[in-house]
Amino acid sequence: MKLTRDRWMAVLMLLPSVVLIGVFVYGFIGQTAWTSFSDWGRVSSQALAVDPEIELVGWANYRDLFTGFIDVRFRQDLVNTFFFTIFFLAGCLGLGLGLAFLLDQDVKGEGFFRTLFLFPMSLSFVVTGTVWRWMLQPRGGVNVLPTTVGLPAWEFRWLTDRTQIWRFDWNALPSMTGLLVAVVLAGVALSSWRDGRRRRAGVALASAALLGGWALTLGRDVALLPYPQLHGFNVAFVGIILAAVWQMSGYTMALYLAGLRGIPGELREAARVDGANEVQLYRHVVLPLLQPITLSAMIILGHISLKIFDLIFAMAGADNATTDVPALLMYLTAFRANQFSKGAAIAMVLLVMVAAVIVPYLWTSLRGETRR
Amino acid sequence: MLRRLLTLLAVALLGLAVAQSQIEIFSWWAGDEGPALEALITQYEADHPGVEVVNATVTGGSGVNARAVLKTRMLGGDPPDSFQVHAGQELIGTWVVADRMEDLTFLYEEMGWFDAYPQGLIDAMSTDEGIWSVPVNIHRSNVMWFVPAKLEEWGITAPTSWSEFLTICPAIQANGVTPLALGENWTQVHLWESVALGVLGAEDYDKLWTTELAFTDPKALEVWDVFGQVLDCTNDDAAGLSWQQATDMVVGGTAAFNIMGDWAAGYMSTTLGLEPGVGYGWAASPGTNGVFMWLSDAFGLPMGINNREGTLDWLRLVGSAKGQDIFNPLKGSIAPHFESDLSLYNAYLKSAAADWQSNEVVGSLAHGAVAKEAFMSDFATVMEIYLATGSAEGAANAAQAIAGQVGLGQ
Numbered sequence: 001m002k003l004t005r006d007r008w009m010a011v012l013m014l015l016p017s018v019v020l021i022g023v024f025v026y027g028f029i030g031q032t033a034w035t036s037f038s039d040w041g042r043v044s045s046q047a048l049a050v051d052p053e054i055e056l057v058g059w060a061n062y063r064d065l066f067t068g069f070i071d072v073r074f075r076q077d078l079v080n081t082f083f084f085t086i087f088f089l090a091g092c093l094g095l096g097l098g099l100a101f102l103l104d105q106d107v108k109g110e111g112f113f114r115t116l117f118l119f120p121m122s123l124s125f126v127v128t129g130t131v132w133r134w135m136l137q138p139r140g141g142v143n144v145l146p147t148t149v150g151l152p153a154w155e156f157r158w159l160t161d162r163t164q165i166w167r168f169d170w171n172a173l174p175s176m177t178g179l180l181v182a183v184v185l186a187g188v189a190l191s192s193w194r195d196g197r198r199r200r201a202g203v204a205l206a207s208a209a210l211l212g213g214w215a216l217t218l219g220r221d222v223a224l225l226p227y228p229q230l231h232g233f234n235v236a237f238v239g240i241i242l243a244a245v246w247q248m249s250g251y252t253m254a255l256y257l258a259g260l261r262g263i264p265g266e267l268r269e270a271a272r273v274d275g276a277n278e279v280q281l282y283r284h285v286v287l288p289l290l291q292p293i294t295l296s297a298m299i300i301l302g303h304i305s306l307k308i309f310d311l312i313f314a315m316a317g318a319d320n321a322t323t324d325v326p327a328l329l330m331y332l333t334a335f336r337a338n339q340f341s342k343g344a345a346i347a348m349v350l351l352v353m354v355a356a357v358i359v360p361y362l363w364t365s366l367r368g369e370t371r372r
Numbered sequence: 373m374l375r376r377l378l379t380l381l382a383v384a385l386l387g388l389a390v391a392q393s394q395i396e397i398f399s400w401w402a403g404d405e406g407p408a409l410e411a412l413i414t415q416y417e418a419d420h421p422g423v424e425v426v427n428a429t430v431t432g433g434s435g436v437n438a439r440a441v442l443k444t445r446m447l448g449g450d451p452p453d454s455f456q457v458h459a460g461q462e463l464i465g466t467w468v469v470a471d472r473m474e475d476l477t478f479l480y481e482e483m484g485w486f487d488a489y490p491q492g493l494i495d496a497m498s499t500d501e502g503i504w505s506v507p508v509n510i511h512r513s514n515v516m517w518f519v520p521a522k523l524e525e526w527g528i529t530a531p532t533s534w535s536e537f538l539t540i541c542p543a544i545q546a547n548g549v550t551p552l553a554l555g556e557n558w559t560q561v562h563l564w565e566s567v568a569l570g571v572l573g574a575e576d577y578d579k580l581w582t583t584e585l586a587f588t589d590p591k592a593l594e595v596w597d598v599f600g601q602v603l604d605c606t607n608d609d610a611a612g613l614s615w616q617q618a619t620d621m622v623v624g625g626t627a628a629f630n631i632m633g634d635w636a637a638g639y640m641s642t643t644l645g646l647e648p649g650v651g652y653g654w655a656a657s658p659g660t661n662g663v664f665m666w667l668s669d670a671f672g673l674p675m676g677i678n679n680r681e682g683t684l685d686w687l688r689l690v691g692s693a694k695g696q697d698i699f700n701p702l703k704g705s706i707a708p709h710f711e712s713d714l715s716l717y718n719a720y721l722k723s724a725a726a727d728w729q730s731n732e733v734v735g736s737l738a739h740g741a742v743a744k745e746a747f748m749s750d751f752a753t754v755m756e757i758y759l760a761t762g763s764a765e766g767a768a769n770a771a772q773a774i775a776g777q778v779g780l781g782q
Contacts, residue, residue, distance in 0.1 A: 045469035048470040049469075320556075337749035338745055
C-alpha cells in the first residue's frame with residue numbers, strides 16, 4: 001500500500017475527525033467506564049473535593065444497582081424503558097404504516113398532508129414535552145374536551161396516575177425470559193419446518209424444549225434478589241407514549257411512503273393478475289418488501305427510546321418517580337445526589353443496552369456492503 | 373463610515389477601561405423572586421461604584437437546575453464569586469467537606485454577627501472548623517394556611533395537633549371540601565417534615581439528623597403512620613398540582629388547610645392581592661406551636677475566586693440588617709438579623725419575625741438545612757416506596773439504609 005499523495009490527503013482529511021471522536025466519544029466512554037468502577041461520590045467529603053481520593057471498587061456499583069435495596073427505582077426504570085420502547089415502537093410503526101398507506105392512495109393534497117404529518121418531527125422533545133404536559137393536565141387540557149359536548153369531564157390522571165398494571169416479581173425474570181425465548185424458538189422451528197429445512201427445525205425445537213423446560217423448573221428457583229419485589233407498567237407512561245408517538249410517527253410515515261413508492265408497479269400488477277385481492281396483495285407482496293425499512297426504523301426509534309431524557313424531563317419533571325427512566329435517574333444520581341460513580345454505572349448500563357441494538361445492525365449492514 | 377468605526381472603537385476601549393472589577397453572584401432567583409435580588413444589587417453598586425455585579429441566575433424552583441450548573445462550574449475550576457445556597461447541610465455536606473469554602477468566622481467577628489443571629493441558626497451553619505455562610509433571609513416551613521371566613525362557615529378551628537386534625541377530617545370531607553390541599557412531589561416531603569415535627573417534637577426531630585434516633589425506632593415509625601392517615605385527607609390529584617394551585621384550592625374554598633412555607637404568604641399577598649389576617653390566616657402546623665422550622669438562603673465564600681474583596685463586601689451587605697431589610701420585604705421572608713426594622717414588613721411577616729425571635733428553631737429537611745444532598749435526593753425514593761407500598765416499615769427501613777449509605781450526620 002503505497003502512501004501516495006492522495007492517500008496522505010485522505011488521512012489528513014480524516015485525522016481531525018478521528019482524533020476528536022477518539023477523545024470526545026471513546027475517551028469519555030472510557031473515563032465513564034473507569035468512574036463506574038470507582039467509588040467517587042460514596043464519601044461526600046471526596047465527591048466534589050479539588051483532589052478527590054478515588055479508589056477502584058470493581059463491580060460494587062453494578063451490584064448495588066441490580067441487587068441493592070434502595071435501587072428499586074433503577075430496576076423499575078429498566079422495566080419502564082422496556083414497556084415504553086415496546087409501545088413506542090408499535091405505535092410509531094403502526095401509525096406510520098397506516099398513514100403511509102392512506103397517503104399512497106393518490107389523494108388530493110398529498111403534499112400538504114405529508115408535510116403536516118412530518119411537522120412534529122421538526123420540534124425538539126422539550127417543546128413537545130411542554131405542549132403535551134399542558135394538554136394532559138388532569139384538571140384542564142384534554143380532560144375538559146367532553147364537556148364541550150355536554151358530557152362529564154374525563155377523570156384519567158394522565159402523568160400523575162400512580163397505578164401500576166401487569167405486575168410481576170423481579171425474581172421471576174429469568175424464568176419469564178427463558179419462556180419467552182423458548183416460545184420464539186418454537187415459532188422459528190415451525191416456520192423452518194414449513195420451509196422444509198428439517199435440520200434447522202429440529203435444532204430450534206430441541207433448544208425451545210430445553211429452554212422451556214429449564215424456565216419452568218430450575219429457572220423458577222433462581223433468586224436475583226433475596227426478597228420479592230413487584231414491578232409493572234406505570235399507567236402514567238400512556239401520556240408520554242402518546243407524545244412520543246405523535247412526534248416520531250411522521251418519520252416512519254416518510255420512510256414507509258418512500259418504501260411503498262419504491263415497490264415496482266409490475267409486482268403489484270403481477271400479483272393482481274395472479275388473482276390476489278387487496279388484502280393479500282399487501283400481506284404477501286408489499287409488507288415483506290417493506291421489511292428492511294421496518295428494521296431500520298426499529299433500530300433508530302429503539303435507540304431513541306432507550307436513551308430518552310428530555311421528553312420525560314419536560315413532560316413530567318425530574319421528580320415524578322412513576323415516569324422515571326434510566327437516563328433521568330443518571331442525571332439525578334450524578335448531579336443532585338453527587339454520586340458520580342453510581343451515575344456512571346447507570347450510564348454504562350444504558351450504553352450496553354443501546355449497543356446491543358445498534359452494533360448488530362451496523363455489523364450486518366456494513367458486512368453486506370463490503371461483500372458487494 | 374471610518375469615523376463612526378473609530379468612535380465605536382474608542383467608546384469600547386473607554387468602557388473597558390472604566391469597568392474595573394466585577395463580582396458574579398450565582399442564584400436561582402429569577403422571575404417572581406428577581407426584584408428582591410435586583411434591589412440588593414442596586415444597593416451594592418451604589419455603595420461600591422466601579423464594581424459591576426454580574427447577576428448570574430439559573431431558573432428552576434428551589435435551585436434544582438442551578439445546583440447542577442454550579443457543580444459543573446466548580447468541578448471545572450470556574451467558581452462564581454458567591455452563590456446562593458440553602459444554609460446548613462446543603463452547603464456543608466457538599467462543598468464544605470470538599471474543602472472548597474472559606475471559613476467566615478473572621479467576618480462574623482468583624483460584623484458582630486454572633487450576637488445578631490439565633491444560636492440555632494449559627495450552629496446549623498457551622499462545623500467544628502468554622503462558619504461557612506451568611507444568611508440573607510429566613511423562611512418558615514411549618515405554617516398552616518386557611519381562610520378565616522371559611523373556617524367560621526364550616527364551624528371549625530385550626531387544629532393544634534395532628535390527632536385533632538384527623539378527628540375533624542371526616543367532618544370537613546362531609547362538607548365536600550378537601551381537608552388538606554397538597555401539591556406535587558416536593559410538597560409531600562414538605563408535609564412530611566411538618567408531620568415529623570408535630571409527632572416527634574423538636575428534640576427528637578433533631579436527633580433524626582444526628583442519627584441518635586434511628587428511622588426504624590417506633591417513635592419514627594409513628595411519623596409514617598400519621599403521615600399515611602393525613603394523606604388520606606388530601607386531594608386525589610395532588611401529583612398534578614403546583615404549590616400555588618394547592619394554595620388556590622384553599623383560597624377558593626375547595627380545601628380547608630394547606631401546609632406550605634411562608635412564600636405562600638408572598639403569593640397570597642402580592643399575586644392574589646389578599647390582606648394578611650383577613651383574606652388568609654395562618655397558624656403553626658398542627659403540633660408545632662412554639663417551634664420555628666426554618667430554611668434560609670445564604671451566600672458563602674468559595675475558594676479560588678477572582679474578586680475576594682468585592683465578594684466580602686457583598687457578604688457584609690447581605691448579612692447586615694440594612695441589606696436584609698432591603699431584600700426581605702420584596703422577597704416575602706424575614707430577616708435573620710435581630711435588629712431588623714419590622715416596620716417595613718407586612719402583618720404576616722411581623723408575626724413570623726416575632727416567632728423567630730422567641731421560638732425554638734429547627735432546620736427544614738425538604739429545603740436543605742438538616743441533611744446533605746445525597747440523603748435528600750434518595751429520600752424521594754423513600755417517599756416513593758411509602759406511596760407505592762403504604763408500609764411504614766418499608767419506608768423506615770429504606771430511610772435507615774439510605775442514612776447509613778450516605779453517611780448522614782457525619
